[in-house]
Amino acid sequence: MIGIHARAGSFSDKWIEYFSAKGIPYKLVDCCDSNIMEQLEECNGLMWHWAHHDHRAVLFARQLTYALETSGKYVFPDSKTVWHFDDKVGQKYLFESIGAPVVPTHIFYNKTIAIKWAMTASYPKVFKLRGGAGAENVFIIKNYSDAKKHIDKIFGRGYKVKNRLNFLKERLWHFKRDRTLTSFLNISKGLARLVLPKEAEKKFPTEKNYAYFQDFIPGNDSDIRIIVIGDRAFGIKRMVRKGDFRASGSGNIIYDKNEIPIECIRIAFEVNARLGAQCLAYDFVYKDKKPLIVEVSYSYSREAYIPCPGYWTRELEWVPTSFFPEYFMAEDFSKLI
Structure with missing residues (x-):
């Protein structure tokens, strides 16, 4: 039995879909309840896509993960995958400790x-x-x-x-990029946030x-994001924002596999194996024609990867296919239970 903390719009939507289709037993749990250990008694593992912007999860998700692993249960994301999540300081020490090519x-x-x-x-x-x-x-x-x-x-x-002024600037930038009614209306939300911050x-x-x-690594008009899940890797090329130096969050994405350097795929697989991680997204930039890791995260916006035309195996063989990354996570995790 697999315990799943359901959060609408997160990886859990597809996890539930996958397990239901495959007939794999699961139960919905609430990790924020004090009796979460009791809820998980009949479960062999827990899957919880917790977010960096959830202040409750930030308080205890890692501790719950360590406790469950100590009891012999499997967790996604596990401690090797998540201890450095949304922690660039921790990532600096981690990558330096294994000699990974980093900025x-x-x-x-x-x-x-x-x-x-x-x-x-x-x-x-x-x-x-x-x-x-x-x-x-x-x-x-x-x-x-x-x-x-x-x-x-x-x-x-x-x-x-959470910088509310930056939040408004992001809304303005998205409107300039998209020129849609939705992006225009979102500006009002940014203005409201300046006066009335969210409780979180x-x-x-x-x-x-x-x-x-x-x-700062000059000469990059894009970055390369490679996501490794088990023995599979897929990637996108994110173009730098116009008049900016940042690619993350630009929404200007190239999915052509020929635009993804195979060297980035190889490094991502090698580093992921060293870390023993279940799922990590690696961001690369180039210096002197050599890829360097900027940072890493187990969590990402799932919608951005649906158009990916396929993935690479650990042997760097290309598999042309449509897929849901969450299915890969669920498939790997179900094999542990």
Whole structure:
């Protein structure tokens, strides 16, 4: 029996569809209930697509995962897949520990040391908070003055995880890109958020007392995202936003397999094997014709990958087919139970 925490619009929609079609026993559970262990007594495993913007899940999802694994149950995502989720600081140490090809990253926990580094650093750099998706909480740093401004703030009043002004700017950018009634109406939501923040925004603590910088890698008009699920990998090419340096969240996606460098596929498989992860999305940029990992995440927007024309096997063989990534997750997990 497999326990599933159902969340509309998440991976769980297709998990339930897959298990129902295959006749695989499952039950719906609520991980936020105090008696979740009791709910899972008859289950051999739990599948829960929890999100970085769910303040409740952020509080306890990892701890629940560790506890269930200790009891002998299987979990998706498991601890090897999820401990570094939405944590760029953790990812820096993780990738450096295994010698993965990553964009050079600099982290400081002391303001004086951070400023001293910034005085002699080359620019531009990219300043990030440890969490955020879709290019959220990512800033280009053009010079020492910019760097010091962010260092002063992160070691001072800090940053809100959800920046409402950036949220409005995103809505404006999407309207300029799409020019649709829906994108226009979404601007009003952004304006409303400036005055009335969502309740969930108030639950997240302020990010402060660390400074995270990545080297800016010039010459990239796109990034490559490779998702590895078990023995399969598929990818997309995301074009950089017009007048910006960010590709994440642009919505300008190329699905042609010939645009996906096979070297990125190979590296993603190799790194994923080292990590022992069930499912991870790797973001790559290029420096001197060599792919470098920017960051990684087990969670992603499922709709963006439905048009993918196929996937690669671990042997780097191409399989042309339509598919749902969530079915791959469910298939692999059902084999464990």
